[in-house]
Amino acid sequence: MxxxxxxxxxxxxxxxxxxxxxxxxxxxxxxxxxxxxxxxxxxxxxxxxxxxxxxxxxxxxxxxxxxxxxxxxxxxxxxxxxxxxxxxxxxxxxxxxxxxxxxxxxxxxxxxxxxxxxxxxxxxxxxxxxxxxxxxxxxxxxxxxxxxxxxxxxxxxxLPPAPAGYVLIAKPGIHVSTKFVYTNLKANELESHPDIDGQIQAIRSGDLKKVAELCGNVLETVTIPAYPVIEEIKDVMKKGGALNACMSGSGPTVFGLFDDREKAKAVYENLYGGELAKQVYLTTFFNNRKSGR
CATH class of the missing domain: 3.30.230.10 (Ribosomal Protein S5; domain 2)
Incomplete structure (x- = not known):
C-alpha cells in the first residue's frame, strides 16, 4: 500500500x-x-x-x-x-x-x-x-x-442516529483554554443540569425539536461570562429561526440546530458577513458508521 x-x-x-x-x-x-x-x-x-x-x-x-x-x-x-x-x-x-x-x-x-x-x-x-x-x-x-x-x-x-437537521457552526475570533474552563467550573455548585436522559429519548424518538430544546452545556457558565460574544452568536441564531443554539465543548464555537435549510442559510449569510464570527459553516449530522473514512 x-x-x-x-x-x-x-x-x-x-x-x-x-x-x-x-x-x-x-x-x-x-x-x-x-x-x-x-x-x-x-x-x-x-x-x-x-x-x-x-x-x-x-x-x-x-x-x-x-x-x-x-x-x-x-x-x-x-x-x-x-x-x-x-x-x-x-x-x-x-x-x-x-x-x-x-x-x-x-x-x-x-x-x-x-x-x-x-x-x-x-x-x-x-x-x-x-x-x-x-x-x-x-x-x-x-x-x-x-x-x-x-x-x-x-x-x-x-445511540441511534440523531434525527436529520441542519447545523450552523460559528466560531468567534477567540481561543478558549479548556484548562481555564474546567479550572473555573464550580462543578459541585451547578444549579441546573441538562436533561441528558430526556435528550437520549428524543434521539430514540427521532424528534429533532425535542433534541434541540434539551440542548445544554454547563461549561457555558464559565465561558460565556468570560466571552460574551458566545451569547451574542446564540441570540442571532435563535432570532433567525434556530430550534436552539448552544456552545460546543469548552467553546468558543456555537452551533445552531435548524429544521429549515433556508432559515439556516439566511443566518449563515448574516453571520458570515458580520463581525461576531470569524469562521462560519453550514452542514449536517454524520451518522453512517459503515462508510469509510
Whole structure:
C-alpha cells in the first residue's frame, strides 16, 4: 500500500453535563456526542527511512511530538515495532481550539490509518482502548456518529442516529483554554443540569425539536461570562429561526440546530458577513458508521 487518505471529522456536544469533580482532579461527565460533516484531511505514506514526519497547511501548528497525530502514530508504531517510517500530511479545516475535537479526530484518523497501512489487525474496540492514552475524546472520534460519553469521556454507548437537521457552526475570533474552563467550573455548585436522559429519548424518538430544546452545556457558565460574544452568536441564531443554539465543548464555537435549510442559510449569510464570527459553516449530522473514512 503506497498512500492512504482519510477524513478526520469534527464533533459537537448536543448535551454536556459535568456530574462532579473527582478526587483525582478529573471531571466526570455525561455528554451526547455527535459527528458533523466537517473534516480535516489526513494523508499517510509509508517510507523506507524510519521516523515520523508531519507536515501541515497551518504554520503555527507543531510538526513534532507535540502534535497529536505524531503521538498517535508513534503509539502504535512503537507498540508493534514498525520498522518503516511514516509521512503524515495534515490539512486543517476544522477550527482550531474550538471545542470540536479537531486534534482528537486527527489523532483518531491517524490511528485508523496506521492500523490499516501496516496491517496491525486491531479491532475498533482495540483502537479505542489505545486512543484514550492520547486524549479522552479520541475513542469517540474513532467510533463517530451519535453516542453517550461518560466517565472522563472515554466510556461510550452507541445511540441511534440523531434525527436529520441542519447545523450552523460559528466560531468567534477567540481561543478558549479548556484548562481555564474546567479550572473555573464550580462543578459541585451547578444549579441546573441538562436533561441528558430526556435528550437520549428524543434521539430514540427521532424528534429533532425535542433534541434541540434539551440542548445544554454547563461549561457555558464559565465561558460565556468570560466571552460574551458566545451569547451574542446564540441570540442571532435563535432570532433567525434556530430550534436552539448552544456552545460546543469548552467553546468558543456555537452551533445552531435548524429544521429549515433556508432559515439556516439566511443566518449563515448574516453571520458570515458580520463581525461576531470569524469562521462560519453550514452542514449536517454524520451518522453512517459503515462508510469509510
Amino acid at each position: 503506497k498512500k492512504i487518505r482519510l477524513k478526520a471529522m469534527a464533533k459537537i456536544n448536543l448535551g454536556l453535563d459535568v456530574v462532579r469533580k473527582r478526587e483525582d482532579g478529573y471531571h466526570e461527565v455525561r455528554m451526547i456526542m455527535q459527528t458533523i460533516r466537517m473534516y480535516d484531511q489526513i494523508e499517510l505514506e509509508p517510507t523506507e527511512a524510519p521516523g515520523i514526519r508531519v507536515s501541515t497547511n497551518l504554520n503555527y501548528l507543531p510538526t513534532n511530538e507535540d502534535n497529536l497525530v505524531y503521538k498517535a502514530a508513534k503509539l502504535l508504531m512503537d507498540e508493534f515495532d514498525v520498522k518503516k517510517g511514516l509521512n503524515i500530511g495534515l490539512r486543517k479545516f476544522i477550527p482550531v481550539a474550538a471545542g470540536m475535537a479537531g486534534g482528537s479526530s486527527d489523532a483518531a484518523a491517524v490511528m485508523v490509518g496506521v492500523n490499516r497501512l501496516f496491517h496491525l489487525n486491531l479491532s475498533q474496540k482495540e483502537l479505542m482502548e489505545r486512543g484514550v492514552k492520547i486524549g479522552a475524546d479520541v475513542p469517540y472520534c474513532i467510533l463517530r456518529g451519535t453516542a453517550l460519553a461518560e466517565g472522563i469521556g472515554e466510556k461510550l454507548t452507541h
